[in-house]
Amino acid sequence: MENPFKFGTIVEEEYFTDRVKEVAYIKEFVNSANHLVIISPRRFGKSSVVAKAVKQTGRKYITINLQQVTSVSDLSAKLLREFLKVHPLERVRHLITHFRIIPTVSSNPITGSIDVSFQPGVDGNVLIEDVMTLIEQAHSEQDRIIIVLDEFQEICDLAPNLDKKLRSIMQEQQHINYILLGSQESMMTDIFENIKSPFYHFGEMMRLAKIPREDFHQYLSERLAPCYPDTCDTLAYSILDYTGCHPYYSQQLAANIWQIGVLQPGTLSPLKVAIDHIVTTHDLDYERLWMNFKRTNKWILQQLSSGKPLQTGEYRTSTVYSALKRMQKEGYVIYSDHYEIEDPFFREWIVRENVGS
Ligand SMILES: Nc1ncnc2c1ncn2[C@@H]1O[C@H](COP(=O)(O)OP(=O)(O)O)[C@@H](O)[C@H]1O
Ligand SMILES: [Mg+2]
Structure with a gap:
């Protein structure tokens, strides 16, 4: 039996639940001429x-994950490669001949995959401009393409002034809907809400929340049922209580519990065994992480992990607040209606270490 839970990659079809409203909203939105910005941890x-x-x-549509891009030239090559997946080379060859720097396009006759590269050392700004112009020219108002730029906050690190360059190109375009995604709340808001940023008010902002509890519960419970016919309902609630409905960690925990159900049926408390297993597996990583935290951060994480208050007089409120902001930026802490540790298994590890010491 294949594990019905999946974590770590993009999930589709039977691994995907709910988000009905969000999917409808995004679909509707790209019917307009506007751009969309999506933020979440x-x-x-x-x-x-x-x-x-x-x-x-x-x-x-074309999707590029900016986390996997190493330079402006690489971004241009990747955009062109993705573009050629949706437009056969024969039909756009005449447009590519206008490029100031001609790319090398090769196709693998066996796999059918296309590879694009530019001669090293050429000016990335010229490349990106030519590629983006090509994409615009190949489309029309009736046939707009969608470009998804994932982990968009990475453009800030890619090359100096790339944001300015991109914005000036995008400003002129009318045949492209951009969807820009980002995981770093503070960087993303700085890009789109700081009046000095070239992307100031570039598009509509959408914040993605966790998956609603009841929908997620049904999803988990149904899939646990074959292994846990009597307890799936309670188990599913316990998973969500433990993870705070976090999409990824809930799927990870459910996948582990499911595996225990298959390999060691009759295990008395599968939830506990699964948590133990995950925490132990990551022990070394957590220890490394922990050693690199400053004392203030360690204290804050300890308080958060055991549900204790942060205003105890131990540290100044401003110190606590700026440390929290920094840890949120780095992804260790998330904020929805309160601050919490992002990874529930790391939280568990902290609690256990505390008890031990
Ligand atoms: N709609 C969903 N239904 C079920 N699980 C989901 C859903 N969305 C995300 N997940 C879980 O979260 C993980 C991360 O999803 P992903 O789309 O990569 O998030 P992000 O792009 O925000 O980092 C997925 O691998 C999956 O385990
Ligand atoms: Mg992602």
């Missing part, structure tokens, strides 16, 4: 929800 399901929505539009 890591692993909340941005890439998955966008992949689902753009697929359903039936329109041409």
